[in-house]
Ligand SMILES: Nc1ncnc2c1ncn2[C@@H]1O[C@H](COP(=O)(O)OP(=O)(O)OP(=O)(O)O)[C@@H](O)[C@H]1O
């Protein structure tokens with residue numbers, strides 16, 4: 514097919530051949546691609562572009578356009594490369610930028626791949642899950658394609674189903690539900706020549722909802738069904754992520770037939786904070802966007818390091834600074850972070866890191882987990898395993914070696930602590946360490 518490129522006002526339309534080489538495509542010289550969609554009727558893609566010098570205003574937790582996303586190119590490359598081979602789980606502490614990465618992938622997909630983003634937080638049953646997958650797939654099929662699809666053909670055999678709208682009937686057997694999921698995924702793969710990725714955000718929250726609303730057995734069944742689909746359809750690609758670690762759900766399911774094998778074919782990619790340079794750049798862009806005057810040359814680097822290069826907190830601090838006045842310097846940045854750490858209404862929700870220990874760990878282990886983190890928080894730098902053991906002993910705890918190793922592993926997976934190359938442990942985020950000290954009354 515001939516490439517057709519049309520540069521319109523803020524949009525650029527390209528034909529299918531150019532679409533498959535999207536990365537090499539040049540838009541208007543000063544613009545960045547912000548949104549891409551596929552126009553089924555005209556068999557072409559439409560890219561909405563933003564000017565690079567557009568004002569980047571601080572945006573606390575809201576959707577940000579792709580043009581305002583800083584420093585994720587290499588990570589997104591890594592994810593796309595991994596997707597050439599298999600499905601992926603994205604993990605990170607909350608507010609690091611997982612959803613933002615999914616938005617970038619979905620709005621600027623690669624190599625002719627279509628992405629279907631879906632936030633699953635409000636899904637509470639297996640039936641609702643199958644329905645949202647079917648709805649997303651239906652949205653990808655043009656009218657005739659949809660009515661001729663295998664899903665529609667199957668739905669016509671079910672009483673009360675809406676075949677053209679891909680709607681399940683009010684009551685549907687377990688077998689038919691799984692068949693609908695299988696057929697919808699097959700239709701999606703077929704209509705995109707196997708190049709489609711389902712981006713499922715808040716996947717663990719959905720599993721937790723299913724456990725509560727239905728049963729642990731249903732959550733295991735859902736995971737088993739998806740594993741079966743991945744095995745039988747080698748081109749199926751899922752990106753699973755969410756603010757709660759999937760490992761918590763898997764361990765909750767262990768007594769009900771769940772095990773690590775349910776997801777061990779889906780390798781993990783960590784979404785880290787920004788690099789210090791990118792975090793500083795983001796701070797500068799946002800201060801500029803808020804028309805703030807920088808009192809010294811270090812305000813941006815200080816902000817980046819005070820908040821561990823986490824983009825969300827950079828947005829939050831800039832927004833707060835802009836609310837207070839039009840000038841900022843490095844000592845004001847430090848003061849603002851200090852204030853937010855002790856503010857009574859806990860604007861950064863850092864108390865959550867203390868509170869969630871009781872939900873994340875079995876009740877009998879909570880005192881030991883508190884003691885480990887208290888000890889690591891009190892230290893000025895990283896502490897070795899032997900020091901933690903003696904610290905616990907002096908606090909009256911005597912965990913056996915296996916239990917301690919297991920707890921330290923889980924604390925790493927939950928992003929409380931990280932281990933350095935010498936085997937010593939330190940808080941993963943200095944902000945969390947500071948907040949932990951304040952809330953638990955730990956003297957440094
Ligand atoms: N790369 C980035 N560049 C600029 N800002 C970013 C970037 N990533 C995230 N942000 C900012 O941080 C906010 C939170 O990001 P996001 O919602 O993607 O985090 P998350 O990891 O999905 O959080 P949660 O775990 O709570 O779901 C965004 O609304 C945006 O303001």
Ligand SMILES: [Mg+2]
Pocket residue numbers: 611612613714755756
């Ligand atoms: Mg998110």
